[in-house]
Amino acid sequence: MRRLVSWLLRLIGPLLLLVFIATSDLRLLWDILRSAEPAPVIWSLALFPPFIIIKSWRWIQIMRGMQLDLDLPTACALYTVGLFYGTVTPGQAGDLLKAVYLRERGIPTAPALLSVVLDRLCDLIVMAALGTIGVFALGRLLPSRELQQAIVILTGTGLVLMSVLLTARKPRSWLLTTILPRLAPRLRARLDRWNEQMHSLTLTTGLIGIVGGATFISASFTFLRIWLLFLALDLSAVPLLVVVGATALISVLQVLPISFGGVGIRDVVLFAILSAYGYTQxxxxxxxxxxxxxxxxxxxxxxxxxxxxxxxxxxxxxx
Known part of the structure; x- marks a missing residue:
């Protein structure tokens, strides 16, 4: 029953897309697609190498903070494979398979998984913060400004708590040795072992600055690639700040296991944003x-x- 509910939730996105397709003029859609400028699209796709290199380099820095080592070419390859698995799985859960690759290279499971989660968390924190712009841009779809503020506060609070529990040694140890063993007593030995393996993570001001800077640069590449797509369709009435907010909001929503690759969810956000500036479905x-x-x-x-x-x-x- 639980598996059935899980699959039904994943169909929410595709069903939303079908509704949009059924209520759209497909001939007009084809005409708009044919009129798109190819150069910005090509540039957007061509920015993949620097995008993946900076993200892989950031992942390496996180692992070095845990006294783990991985060369840049291998990190880029594993990161690219992680994007593949993340694209084809709900909520991008397949990206966590990078931890399996690390384990096969002699890195213990717990720190390997933690490095992947922290890497994802860096993007989520930045995207959630910038996604508040998208939430307020979608204000007309929400019942009240209070609901907008509640969404922003709950998202921000959740990410802060998750960041503290994963990165700060004492809260992480408290979670693994006190809270989780009470919920799952049979896993106590494994949780103790994970706590010992994760003990090597040492956050310094320098590491936080390096990872934060790399996250900002990688996010900038993401926004540039998306902005080029807006230019390709001559959607110049949408301010760059709104483009950033919409992109960030889509990135956060794609993590939810209610779609495949953001299908349907992405369409809802883009329609809500573009319609506010006079563009069509x-x-x-x-x-x-x-x-x-x-x-x-x-x-x-x-x-x-x-x-x-x-x-x-x-x-x-x-x-």
Whole structure:
């Protein structure tokens, strides 16, 4: 029963997309897509290498803070494979498979998983903060400003608590050795072992600054790639700040296990944003198609790289 409910929740996004398609003029949508400027789209796709390199470098810095080591070429490859698995799984859960790859390379499970979660958390914190712009841009769809503020406060509080519990040694140890063993007594030995393995994480001002700077740069590449897609469709009436907020909000919502690759969820946000500036549902769907091109790029490149990094076989690559 629980599995059935889980699958039904994942169908929410695709069903929303079907509703949009059924109520749209597909001929007009095709005409808008044909009129798109190809150069900005090509540039958006071409920015994939620096995007993946800066994210992989940040992941390496997090691992170094845990006295773990991984070379940049291998990190880039594993990160790309993680994007592939994340794209094809609800809530991007497949991205956590990077921890399995690390374990096969001799890194204990707990710190490997923690490095992946912290890496994801960096993006979530930035996107959640900037996503508040998108929440307020969607104000006309929400019953009241109080609800907008509640969403922002609850999201921010949840991310702060998660950050503290994962990164601060004492709260993390309290969670693993006191709270979770009470909820799952049979896992006490494993949780104690994980706590010992995670003890190597040392957060310093320098590490926080490096990871924060890398997160800002990687987020900037994301926003630049999306802004280029807006330019391709001549959606110039939408302010850049709103583009940033909408992109961040979509990134946060895609984490929820209610869709596949953000399908449907992305369309709802884009339609709500664009309609506020006088654009049509067909233009919003066309923009969503261009968004999908980036996801397809991540999926295809990650799929190809995965042949060199099959699960169950460790190894590294060299430039």
């Amino acid at each position: 067909e233009q919003a769907l066309t923009l969503s198609v261009l968004f999908l091109l980036i996801n397809i790029e991540h999926l295809l490149i990650g799929f190809i790289v995965s042949f060199w990094f099959p699960l169950g076989r460790s190894g590294t690559i060299s430039l």
